[in-house]
Amino acid sequence: MTHVDFAAMRAAMVASQLRTSDVNDPAVLAAMASVAREEFVPAARRETCYTDRPVPLGNGAAMNPPLATGRLLAAAQIEPGEKVLLLGDATGYTLALLRHMGAEVVLCGAKPAQGDGKQAPYDVILIDGAVDALPPALNAQLAEGGRVATGLIERGVTRLVLGRKAGGTLGFATIADMEMVRANGFEAEKAGFVF
Numbered sequence: 001m002t003h004v005d006f007a008a009m010r011a012a013m014v015a016s017q018l019r020t021s022d023v024n025d026p027a028v029l030a031a032m033a034s035v036a037r038e039e040f041v042p043a044a045r046r047e048t049c050y051t052d053r054p055v056p057l058g059n060g061a062a063m064n065p066p067l068a069t070g071r072l073l074a075a076a077q078i079e080p081g082e083k084v085l086l087l088g089d090a091t092g093y094t095l096a097l098l099r100h101m102g103a104e105v106v107l108c109g110a111k112p113a114q115g116d117g118k119q120a121p122y123d124v125i126l127i128d129g130a131v132d133a134l135p136p137a138l139n140a141q142l143a144e145g146g147r148v149a150t151g152l153i154e155r156g157v158t159r160l161v162l163g164r165k166a167g168g169t170l171g172f173a174t175i176a177d178m179e180m181v182r183a184n185g186f187e188a189e190k191a192g193f194v195f
Helices: 006-021 027-032 045-048 066-076 095-101 138-141
Strands: 055-058 061-063 082-089 104-108 122-131 141-152 157-166 169-177
Touching: 006 027, 006 066, 027 045, 027 066, 027 095, 045 055, 066 095, 066 122, 066 141, 066 169, 082 095, 095 104, 095 122, 122 138, 138 141, 141 169
Parallel strands: 082 104, 082 122, 122 141
Antiparallel strands: 055 061, 141 157, 157 169
C-alpha cells in the first residue's frame, strides 16, 4: 500500500487551482490549505478529492470541486465574527472552512426553504451549491447590507453570483460561470404545460 501525501495534494490545490483562478483572499487560502478535505469524503474517494471535479458521495449527492468552494467563499467576503447561515453543505467541509475563517456559523441541513429564522438576521447566507432560484423567505433572514453567495442555474448554465441586500431588496451580480453541484432542496417548482 502506497502512502498518499494529502498535505502535498492540498498545497498543490491551493497553488494550481485556487491562486491561478482569482481566489486570493488570504483567509480562504489559509482555510483551504489547513482543512483536510480528504476527511470529509468517503474513503474510496480520498485520493481524488483534490482534483477539480465534483466528488460523488453516493445517493446522488456530490461535493463541490475545490475551485467552486474557494470562489464561493472568496465571493462572500466573510469577516471573522460574522454570522453565516450555511445551506446545502453535504459533508461538513464548508462548515469547517467557515469556522477556520472565524465565522459564527448556523448550519441548516434540512430542506432550506425557510432557513433557520431563529438566529436571523445573518450577515451572510451561503448556499453550498447551485440553485434554480433563491427562496424568498431567505431575504427576510438577511441583515441589511448582508450578502448571499451561491451558484444560480440559468438556462442550463451555472453562474457564481453574489447578492447584496439594500433597502430590503436583494440585487445580484454574476462573478463567473462555474461548475457546481446542485444544492438539494432548491429545485424550481415544475410549471404546468408551457409553450
